[in-house]
Amino acid sequence: MTTSTVAETAAPAPRRFSRTSPSLLLVVAMGAFLVLSAVRTFTGGYDLTSSGTVAAGLSAAVPIGLAGLGGLWAERSGVVNIGLEGMMILGTWGCGFLGYNHGPWAGLLFGTLLGAAGGLIHAIATVTFGVDHIISGVAINIIAPGLALYLTKVTFAHYEGGGQKQSPPINDAKAITLPFSHWLHTIEDKHWFAVSDLAGLIGGVTTRLSLVTLLAVLVLVGSGWILWRTAFGLRLRSCGEAPYAAESLGVNVYKYKYIAVVVSGAMAGLGGSALAISAHQFRDGQTGGRGFIGLAALIFGNWRPGSLAAGAGLFGYTDAIQLRSSAAVHALLLLMAIALALIAVWQWRTGQRTIAVVALVIAVLSVLWFADTKKVPDELVGTTPYVVTILVLALASQRLRMPKADGKVYRRGEGH
Amino acid sequence: MTLAGSPQSSDGGAGNVGSGNVGSGNVGSGGDSSVGGADLAIEVVGVTKRFPGVIANSDVNIAVRRGTVHAVVGENGAGKSTLMKVLYGMLRPDEGEIRIGGKPVTFHSPSDAIAAGVGMVHQHFMLADNFTVLENIVLGSEPTARGALNFGAARQKILALSKTYGLDLAPDELVENLGVGDRQRVEIAKVLFRGARLLILDEPTAVLVPHEVDELFDNLRELKSEGLTILFISHKLDEVISVADDITVIRRGMTVGTANPHSITPRQLAEMMVGSELPSPQTRTDTVREAVVLSVAGLTVADADGRDIVQDVSFDIRAGQVFGIAGVEGNGQSELVEALMGIRPAKSGRITLNGADLTRQTTRERRLAGIGYIPEDRQRQGLILEGSLWENRVLGHSDSPPNIKGPLIDRAGARRDTERIVREFDVRTPGIDIPALALSGGNQQKLIVGRELSGSPVLLIASQPTRGVDVGAQAAIWEQVRNARAAGLAVLLISADLEELIGMSDAIQVILRGRFVGAADPATVTAEELGSAMTGAGSAAGAA
Ligand SMILES: Nc1ncnc2c1ncn2[C@@H]1O[C@H](COP(=O)(O)OP(=O)(O)OP(=O)(O)O)[C@@H](O)[C@H]1O
Ligand SMILES: [Mg+2]
Numbered sequence: 001m002t003t004s005t006v007a008e009t010a011a012p013a014p015r016r017f018s019r020t021s022p023s024l025l026l027v028v029a030m031g032a033f034l035v036l037s038a039v040r041t042f043t044g045g046y047d048l049t050s051s052g053t054v055a056a057g058l059s060a061a062v063p064i065g066l067a068g069l070g071g072l073w074a075e076r077s078g079v080v081n082i083g084l085e086g087m088m089i090l091g092t093w094g095c096g097f098l099g100y101n102h103g104p105w106a107g108l109l110f111g112t113l114l115g116a117a118g119g120l121i122h123a124i125a126t127v128t129f130g131v132d133h134i135i136s137g138v139a140i141n142i143i144a145p146g147l148a149l150y151l152t153k154v155t156f157a158h159y160e161g162g163g164q165k166q167s168p169p170i171n172d173a174k175a176i177t178l179p180f181s182h183w184l185h186t187i188e189d190k191h192w193f194a195v196s197d198l199a200g201l202i203g204g205v206t207t208r209l210s211l212v213t214l215l216a217v218l219v220l221v222g223s224g225w226i227l228w229r230t231a232f233g234l235r236l237r238s239c240g241e242a243p244y245a246a247e248s249l250g251v252n253v254y255k256y257k258y259i260a261v262v263v264s265g266a267m268a269g270l271g272g273s274a275l276a277i278s279a280h281q282f283r284d285g286q287t288g289g290r291g292f293i294g295l296a297a298l299i300f301g302n303w304r305p306g307s308l309a310a311g312a313g314l315f316g317y318t319d320a321i322q323l324r325s326s327a328a329v330h331a332l333l334l335l336m337a338i339a340l341a342l343i344a345v346w347q348w349r350t351g352q353r354t355i356a357v358v359a360l361v362i363a364v365l366s367v368l369w370f371a372d373t374k375k376v377p378d379e380l381v382g383t384t385p386y387v388v389t390i391l392v393l394a395l396a397s398q399r400l401r402m403p404k405a406d407g408k409v410y411r412r413g414e415g416h
Numbered sequence: 417m418t419l420a421g422s423p424q425s426s427d428g429g430a431g432n433v434g435s436g437n438v439g440s441g442n443v444g445s446g447g448d449s450s451v452g453g454a455d456l457a458i459e460v461v462g463v464t465k466r467f468p469g470v471i472a473n474s475d476v477n478i479a480v481r482r483g484t485v486h487a488v489v490g491e492n493g494a495g496k497s498t499l500m501k502v503l504y505g506m507l508r509p510d511e512g513e514i515r516i517g518g519k520p521v522t523f524h525s526p527s528d529a530i531a532a533g534v535g536m537v538h539q540h541f542m543l544a545d546n547f548t549v550l551e552n553i554v555l556g557s558e559p560t561a562r563g564a565l566n567f568g569a570a571r572q573k574i575l576a577l578s579k580t581y582g583l584d585l586a587p588d589e590l591v592e593n594l595g596v597g598d599r600q601r602v603e604i605a606k607v608l609f610r611g612a613r614l615l616i617l618d619e620p621t622a623v624l625v626p627h628e629v630d631e632l633f634d635n636l637r638e639l640k641s642e643g644l645t646i647l648f649i650s651h652k653l654d655e656v657i658s659v660a661d662d663i664t665v666i667r668r669g670m671t672v673g674t675a676n677p678h679s680i681t682p683r684q685l686a687e688m689m690v691g692s693e694l695p696s697p698q699t700r701t702d703t704v705r706e707a708v709v710l711s712v713a714g715l716t717v718a719d720a721d722g723r724d725i726v727q728d729v730s731f732d733i734r735a736g737q738v739f740g741i742a743g744v745e746g747n748g749q750s751e752l753v754e755a756l757m758g759i760r761p762a763k764s765g766r767i768t769l770n771g772a773d774l775t776r777q778t779t780r781e782r783r784l785a786g787i788g789y790i791p792e793d794r795q796r797q798g799l800i801l802e803g804s805l806w807e808n809r810v811l812g813h814s815d816s817p818p819n820i821k822g823p824l825i826d827r828a829g830a831r832r833d834t835e836r837i838v839r840e841f842d843v844r845t846p847g848i849d850i851p852a853l854a855l856s857g858g859n860q861q862k863l864i865v866g867r868e869l870s871g872s873p874v875l876l877i878a879s880q881p882t883r884g885v886d887v888g889a890q891a892a893i894w895e896q897v898r899n900a901r902a903a904g905l906a907v908l909l910i911s912a913d914l915e916e917l918i919g920m921s922d923a924i925q926v927i928l929r930g931r932f933v934g935a936a937d938p939a940t941v942t943a944e945e946l947g948s949a950m951t952g953a954g955s956a957a958g959a960a
Contacts, residue, residue: 225564229565231558238555241546242543245552247506247526250524250527250530347766405548
């Protein structure tokens with residue numbers, strides 16, 4: 001059928017798999033960095049780029065990123081997993097349970113297993129019994145915290161250092177510090193434009209970098225590789241895009257969905273464990289909606305690992321700032337305004353006029369707020385990471401495209 | 417391989433019925449199947465498959481000789497697709513047996529069938545839109561290297577396949593950017609990639625234009641000469657006769673008999689399918705009136721990347737006129753139609769319906785203004801597959817009687833009107849409460865045509881209105897459209913079936929690369945001339 005030579009020339013030139021090119025990413029990153037140091041110099045919000053903030057931000061990003069990854073696994077196979085929050089809670093509890101006397105790694109392993117168990121329940125409900133994905137997920141979110149609290153009362157309450165709502169302390173996981181990092185601190189303290197900021201960034205990642213964080217990065221890269229580079233990943237994703245096509249090619253859709261959802265739970269459990277380890281104990285209500293933020297990062301990151309990691313990083317970063325200094329939170333207003341203004345320009349150019357206008361309006365309001373006040377009211381400081389992350393992600397996202405069969409109940413042989 | 421008098425299955429009883437009256441039946445000898453088994457690629461013996469309320473296959477017998485092209489024909493809902501799904505392991509037969517190379521086999525899933533060398537191209541595409549061509553093709557039998565999918569090797573193999581069979585594949589293109597013709601080729605490549613020895617093609621030509629069909633048939637002959645066996649379904653009987661070595665006719669789930677393509681005419685074959693005589697085609701009458709219904713001026717439409725896919729197109733359609741657009745798939749027809757329906761924005765230009773400017777109206781407003789729309793892909797755009805027939809009747813017409821009473825849906829009214837459509841358009845169904853997905857492809861199409869002709873529209877936009885519809889039903893649909901046209905309906909007709917286009921249209925324009933490149937007079941133009949004009953090779957006869 002060489003036939004369509006004509007149609008071929010007439011049809012638009014093939015649009016290759018669109019992935020942002022590395023050089024473009026580099027330019028964007030450089031630009032963002034320069035803006036960041038300019039704002040830091042101008043406002044004096046030193047914590048915007050201090051190594052402390054970076055380190056704290058990194059460890060705060062880990063649970064979010066892992067929750068998002070959990071969502072990625074499940075949703076790429078076509079199962080919506082809104083139960084991530086609940087599975088994460090199981091992870092925090094599990095980590096507390098084994099972590100306090102067997103060390104953080106045993107805790108991490110058990111937390112991950114409990115998360116996977118949560119995933120298994122979700123898989124049985126949604127894949128085998130065809131329960132609506134949202135209903136099953138919400139049920140898990142309701143049951144998990146109650147279960148964790150109950151278990152806490154029957155276990156930790158009797159342990160030394162434990163309580164009705166918390167576990168005894170967990171030891172820190174091993175952390176690595178690179179030899180040159182104290183040099184960086186010296187440079188950082190000079191507060192030079194760009195140079196000190198760069199030192200802060202690098203210092204943040206090379207000083208007391210927890211192995212848990214390293215593990216999370218490996219899991220992220222590994223997930224991306226498995227899902228997009230292996231035959232297994234292709235099959236798994238095909239279940240989320242066109243399960244009946246996959247079935248017609250002999251792919252066992254049930255099997256892949258099961259694996260995906262169990263891994264999804266494990267990721268959430270791992271995220272919960274990381275959270276418990278960085279807080280040195282399990283505490284009731286510790287997750288604070290991070291499972292949902294992870295899900296938001298997944299959605300606005302267009303179901304791709306790179307963008308979801310960026311979303312998680314943004315949350316971690318703003319969370320760290322919020323915890324460390326209110327001056328920096330104030331400076332964050334200006335930073336967000338600049339970011340939104342840039343997003344507005346970009347969205348305008350890609351034809352998304354409405355989004356551009358909304359972004360610009362919010363940017364202007366933030367500038368006004370910044371100029372008119374000395375600090376952000378304490379009551380609002382705690383919400384900054386949530387607000388900033390959702391605003392930036394939502395306004396920056398482009399043509400979101402969820403897996404086509406995501407959330408749809410699949411029944412073997414009922415394709416058409 | 418045996419030629420005439422090919423061996424038939426042992427269970428020749430059902431094979432005899434009805435074949436005698438055309439005198440060309442190549443009917444079963446009733447011989448022992450194990451003797452002929454070695455020559456047979458696949459053999460279906462007494463297969464029965466029931467669905468709730470329907471017997472889709474009843475004691476079906478087919479013997480397919482190795483290295484031949486074997487056609488299966490039958491009316492819409494006769495059970496052809498069901499039988500193919502049984503052969504491909506997607507459905508389990510309730511009774512009967514399938515033999516490959518003389519040995520009985522049981523397929524629990526398509527992977528068993530693939531392992532046995534059976535591959536299938538489905539009537540409705542089985543592709544993941546958001547995957548690349550390569551990903552769609554390799555899925556399920558991926559070449560790997562060191563744990564990872566070996567994209568390089570896969571790409572090479574696909575390009576080699578593409579070259580050998582002229583499939584013109586772009587491995588890294590996203591499937592959602594492809595037209596139906598290209599999708600079809602991807603489907604065929606999927607099967608070849610798996611090294612199938614028996615190819616099942618369910619209506620592969622329904623979406624292709626004539627020269628694409630010719631090339632497909634060249635491909636099939638090539639495959640055949642390499643010893644592959646092809647089992648295919650088509651409603652286009654002349655093409656069946658031209659390409660098939662054997663023909664099996666199925667009527668209402670039963671094998672009626674076999675026919676010899678060398679001695680049967682399309683008309684005889686059609687009568688064998690339907691079991692009665694066909695009405696003769698009526699002669700052309702001129703019903704074109706003065707009043708312009710649809711007027712399109714300087715319409716330009718851009719695709720998602722901002723390229724102009726329809727460029728500066730202008731035309732008028734008058735009341736009682738059928739305006740045909742001929743073109744190879746992917747030359748802007750779909751985008752033009754979507755712009756007319758308000759699904760895709762017009763970049764520039766004006767669309768007016770009976771003098772009212774529609775350019776900025778929403779799809780719903782356009783429908784309310786009296787546009788009926790038969791979309792090219794019935795399953796993606798025309799139906800809610802899980803919804804019942806009467807709910808699908810309401811779809812797109814939920815603002816007008818008989819579907820509503822005040823602000824509420826009028827169930828009784830909608831149901832009554834669905835019954836009417838089922839009756840008038842001969843939709844073969846056990847009832848109007850079954851989901852649309854349980855209808856055969858052709859019957860789904862009839863339901864949509866019936867719906868869109870309801871409520872006396874002033875303009876009907878018909879993309880491939882008879883795609884996948886059997887000859888009898890096709891004639892019935894044409895009849896309905898002609899009647900509506902006589903009553904003043906304006907019709908925009910887009911069809912890959914050039915006979916249909918020429919037979920139905922009062923005026924034809926050829927579209928190429930998003931532009932109208934010439935007019936053709938339907939009274940004088942032939943399908944061949946039109947076909948070459950569509951590729952830009954020659955100008956249509958009677959060009960304006
Ligand atoms: N999943 C299903 N559930 C219930 N009934 C079904 C199902 N699939 C098919 N049928 C019924 O079985 C019969 C045969 O359908 P089939 O799709 O095999 O017809 P076909 O010969 O392929 O027709 P067409 O030419 O229109 O594609 C029809 O009456 C149809 O309604
Ligand atoms: Mg069919």
